[in-house]
Amino acid sequence: MSQFAGLVNLGSRVLEVLPKVGISSDAPTDRGAFLRLLHAAKRVPIHSRGAVGHSVERRTLLGVFISAFLDEVALLARGGLLRQYKSLNDDLRVVRGRLQVPRQAAVHGMRPDVISCRFDELSIDNPRNQVLRAAMAVVRPWIESVHAARRLTELSAAFDGAGLVRDAVALIDGLPPDRRALRYQAAIRWAELILRLLSPNLRSGGSAAPEMLFDMNRLFEAAIAANLKERVRPLGIDLAVQDTSHELEERDSHPAFKLKPDMVLRRNDSLAAIADTKWTAVAPGRSGRIEPEASHVYQMNAYASAFGCEDFYLIYPWNPSIDSAAPSVFHLKRRGGAPVRLNVVCVDVGSDDFPARHGSFYFLDGSV
Known part of the structure; x- marks a missing residue:
């Protein structure tokens, strides 16, 4: 469970599972980091019209998600419901x-x-509006404030003409494509997440505890990749995610031991850098530098043997214990060639732009 974060439905209560991004972080800090990662990775349509502020961090995850869902429904209601x-x-x-x-x-x-x-x-009595009405009915017992309750009542009135269906999740699975309904995508995505978590109809199935959990390794990877892609584009650098163009062996024209680094950066079709993200708490070793796990270094060494690149990056979440760490750059031996440079970079997921708080990305200054 330490590598997952989100919500678990326990019946009368919803358990909030927060990621641990530092050794002394508190719940609002962890919650804010999680919401920023979700937003950057586009895993849920959250805070598309604003940043994650302190007032948001101090609310429960469920309350934030319900508020984001109501934001999308309100946007639809103002623009006119699909008829x-x-x-x-x-x-x-x-x-x-x-x-x-x-x-x-x-x-x-x-x-x-x-x-x-x-x-x-x-x-307005069509499947998409029926799904949204069902989701609004499901969240009513979980509303946390008078303001949210009043808002839900007002929005629910706009959907009175839509039928209240029993199994809205099955309805979502059968929604036909409709170009007129493109603006419904964010609201339907929220409705699906909420219904799968809170709908009592699902509790008779195979899952004893419905959940909305996210793999933090995948979430961290997607968020950093999306952030870096925007930052390197003006430099003429392309970023590919989960690149499968190289392998460790090719026998009889059949590749074996495929490699799949998280991020491969190229400039003018030439390799600029390779990076992997790891949702792991790191700390300075005896040398004063951050010493990555041996398995992480072996993995980067495998990339070095196949890609022929000179700069490699291991990216970790920053935590306060590494404030005094020395620059963590390692030169990996390579038979028949010059050593490759392995850079350890720690990014602060507590800030909206994910700045590097330890180490740096050399390609961002245009020197690569």
């Missing part, structure tokens, strides 16, 4: 659509004041 034509049968005072002759003769033959009609009506 589709729906065929209806009704007994009216005036003709609308087509007259239902068989029913009129059988049921209302002696009542000229009632006309049986079949007509098409533009309605």
Whole structure:
């Protein structure tokens, strides 16, 4: 569980599992770091219209997620909900659509004041609006403030015309593609996460404790890759994620032992650097430098033997214990060639732009 963070539904309570980013961090700090990583990695559509501030950090994760969901629903309501034509049968005072002759003769033959009609009506009662209404109904018991409760009530009223379905998750799985509904993507994504976590219908399935958990290794990797990609683009450097262009052996034209570094940086088709992220707490060794785990170094050495690159980076989350660490650069021996440089960089996930607090990325100054 130490490598996962998020929420677990225990029935009457939701357990909040926070990542540990430092040896003395508190819950708001850990929560803020987690939210920043989620935002940067685009794992959930959170805080698309603002940064992660102290007021957000001090709320529960569930409260933040519900608020983000309501933000997306409010955006849809202001822009107008998706409407589709729906065929209806009704007994009216005036003709609308087509007259239902068989029913009129059988049921209302002696009542000229009632006309049986079949007509098409533009309605918000469609699967996407039904999913959002179901998610709003599910979050109601978990609302944490009067302001949020009032907001939920106002938004729910806008969806009164949509049917309240029992199994909204199954409805999500069957949603057909619709270009008119592209603006619904963020709200539907939130609705799916919330329904899978909180919907009581799911508790009879195979999962005893529904959860919304994220692998911190993957989350850290995706967040750093997205951040670096934006920073190196103006320098003419391309960043590829999970590159599979090299292997340790090729026998009879069949590659073996495929390598897949987290990030490969190229400038004009020439290798500039290779980097791997590790969600691991590090500390200075006896030398005063940060000494990575041996397995991490062996992995980078394998990359060096296949890629022929000179600069390699191991990227870790920063924590206060490494403030006094010496520059951590290692020169790995390479038979038949000059040593390669392995740089240890620690980034501060407690800041929105993920600055390097230990070590540096040489390619960012344009020298690579």
